[in-house]
Amino acid sequence: MTAPMLSVRGLVKSYHGKPVLEGVDLDVEEHQVVVLIGASGSGKSTLLRCIDLLEDVDDGQILLDGRDISDPRIDADEARQAMGMVFQSFNLFPHMTALANVALAPRVVHGSSRSAANDRGRELLKRVGLSDKADAYPDKLSGGQQQRVAIARALAYEPRLLLLDEITSALDPELVGEVLALVGELASSGATIIMSTHEMAFAQEVADLVCFLDGGTIVESGSAKQVFTDPQQDRTRQFLRRFTGGFAR
Amino acid sequence: MMPPMTTTALDRVAYRQSRARRSTLIALLSTVVFAAVLLFAVTSSPGWPRVRESFFNLRVGWESLPALLDGLWLNIRVLVVCQILIMTLGLVLAAVRTLRGPVWFPVRALATGYVDLFRGLPLLICLYLVGFGLPGLRLTGVPTNPVLLGGLALVLVYSAFVAEVFRAGIESVHPSQLAAAKSLGLNYRNTMRLVVLPQATRRVTPALLNDFVALQKDCGLISVLGAVDAVRAAQIQSATAYNFTPYVVAGLLFVALAVPSARLADWASRRVATRQGAL
Numbered sequence: 199m200t201a202p203m204l205s206v207r208g209l210v211k212s213y214h215g216k217p218v219l220e221g222v223d224l225d226v227e228e229h230q231v232v233v234l235i236g237a238s239g240s241g242k243s244t245l246l247r248c249i250d251l252l253e254d255v256d257d258g259q260i261l262l263d264g265r266d267i268s269d270p271r272i273d274a275d276e277a278r279q280a281m282g283m284v285f286q287s288f289n290l291f292p293h294m295t296a297l298a299n300v301a302l303a304p305r306v307v308h309g310s311s312r313s314a315a316n317d318r319g320r321e322l323l324k325r326v327g328l329s330d331k332a333d334a335y336p337d338k339l340s341g342g343q344q345q346r347v348a349i350a351r352a353l354a355y356e357p358r359l360l361l362l363d364e365i366t367s368a369l370d371p372e373l374v375g376e377v378l379a380l381v382g383e384l385a386s387s388g389a390t391i392i393m394s395t396h397e398m399a400f401a402q403e404v405a406d407l408v409c410f411l412d413g414g415t416i417v418e419s420g421s422a423k424q425v426f427t428d429p430q431q432d433r434t435r436q437f438l439r440r441f442t443g444g445f446a447r
Numbered sequence: 448m449m450p451p452m453t454t455t456a457l458d459r460v461a462y463r464q465s466r467a468r469r470s471t472l473i474a475l476l477s478t479v480v481f482a483a484v485l486l487f488a489v490t491s492s493p494g495w496p497r498v499r500e501s502f503f504n505l506r507v508g509w510e511s512l513p514a515l516l517d518g519l520w521l522n523i524r525v526l527v528v529c530q531i532l533i534m535t536l537g538l539v540l541a542a543v544r545t546l547r548g549p550v551w552f553p554v555r556a557l558a559t560g561y562v563d564l565f566r567g568l569p570l571l572i573c574l575y576l577v578g579f580g581l582p583g584l585r586l587t588g589v590p591t592n593p594v595l596l597g598g599l600a601l602v603l604v605y606s607a608f609v610a611e612v613f614r615a616g617i618e619s620v621h622p623s624q625l626a627a628a629k630s631l632g633l634n635y636r637n638t639m640r641l642v643v644l645p646q647a648t649r650r651v652t653p654a655l656l657n658d659f660v661a662l663q664k665d666c667g668l669i670s671v672l673g674a675v676d677a678v679r680a681a682q683i684q685s686a687t688a689y690n691f692t693p694y695v696v697a698g699l700l701f702v703a704l705a706v707p708s709a710r711l712a713d714w715a716s717r718r719v720a721t722r723q724g725a726l
Binding site for chain 2: 247250251252274275276278279281282283285287289290291292293302303306307308335351352355361
């Protein structure tokens with residue numbers, strides 16, 4: 199077996215003395231879709247933010263292709279270029295058009311010419327079904343459209359790993375589908391994805407690996423079928439029961 | 448296509464329009480009455496004839512106008528050059544103050560000290576110190592031109608104010624925007640340049656233009672160093688005509704200068720708002 203693409207080992211993170219992650223271990227293979235589930239405050243977002251180096255890690259390691267990117271001595275800007283993150287509240291740049299948002303990183307970080315970056319941006323906007331919104335500013339788009347632009351923005355520089363942080367939680371229910379459909383398509387095209395979500399049905403459908411987080415650790419992980427139909431831990435059973443209304447018995 | 452309106456709807460529209468017309472009329476009427484009362488109160492005061500003669504003498508005002516306009520032209524040139532320097536220096540100071548990391552401590556401390564000093568120092572005292580103190584050193588290369596020295600003092604004091612305005616703008620940009628920029632791999636410089644500063648500048652435009660109008664007036668203070676600007680020209684004209692009207696005319700000229708800036712500020716903030724879809 200080859201070494202995993204991403205390997206998180208013993209990750210510890212606390213905010214102002216309050217522990218959030220208390221020793222997380224996670225291996226992600228290339229082309230794998232990993233879904234993080236768990237109650238609010240269980241550390242899903244923090245784990246994703248730590249992987250993208252948006253938080254300083256207290257202890258443990260994050261190995262990306264064997265290199266420890268959590269080491270404060272490495273260039274975090276450079277390490278992040280291998281990853282694309284999509285946020286719960288989109289975080290599009292409000293002073294830029296949809297196309298400018300998508301073309302920003304290829305042009306500024308990856309040295310594409312303005313026209314090449316714009317071409318690439320248009321291509322991605324087309325892929326997420328928003329060719330006609332290239333010149334629209336984010337505030338003029340619906341939540342679902344904004345989130346699709348954000349996904350296009352994260353894909354623009356072909357990151358090796360996509361981090362999706364509850365990307366449908368801020369959307370109106372009728373807009374969730376269009377975003378999840380896009381993620382499903384990315385998953386089947388071979389993207390490597392780590393995502394946190396409360397959409398259990400979707401998780402079951404796309405996940406290669408489901409991790410249940412509680413109290414800052416991964417309590418249980420396994421295939422979607424195993425975790426959803428035959429959870430081994432009491433805490434997992436409780437969570438799933440509460441969440442899906444008696445789905446896991 | 449709009450659906451055809453029912454009688455009730457048409458009636459309501461008509462009623463609202465008539466209410467709107469009525470409001471306008473009342474506003475107009477009350478303004479006229481207010482102005483008339485004010486005018487009467489001033490003109491019927493016992494000292495009015497003498498005040499009119501020494502402050503609102505049309506002949507003296509007209510005759511002093513060419514000299515005042517010459518002076519104002521100097522103010523405008525000083526204003527433009529100083530404003531450019533102030534914006535640049537202010538932005539640099541603000542950016543420096545947001546730098547993190549121990550390496551930058553001396554630069555940060557220097558910028559903080561600069562802002563503390565020049566924001567606190569009264570402009571008039573700064574003008575005296577720079578205008579009379581600097582040439583007094585008799586160093587070669589130090590200009591003695593009162594316009595240059597006056598401009599320098601203005602830049603020193605105003606850049607400290609503008610730096611704080613910019614810093615407030617920078618700190619008002621939500622951390623989620625920083626996270627988004629970082630997650631795309633942008634480094635600190637590019638994050639600042641492409642994501643934070645454009646948003647910060649838009650947000651503080653009204654405050655910056657406010658400082659700009661204040662600078663327009665304070666440009667008149669370089670007259671204390673002997674530069675013949677609008678204020679000094681007014682002083683000269685007053686002294687020759689034994690009349691205060693030139694001061695009033697100069698004052699009105701400064702007001703006239705400020706009005707376009709204010710409209711520009713309104714237009715700029717409206718444009719940003721409509722473009723981003725907030726309106």
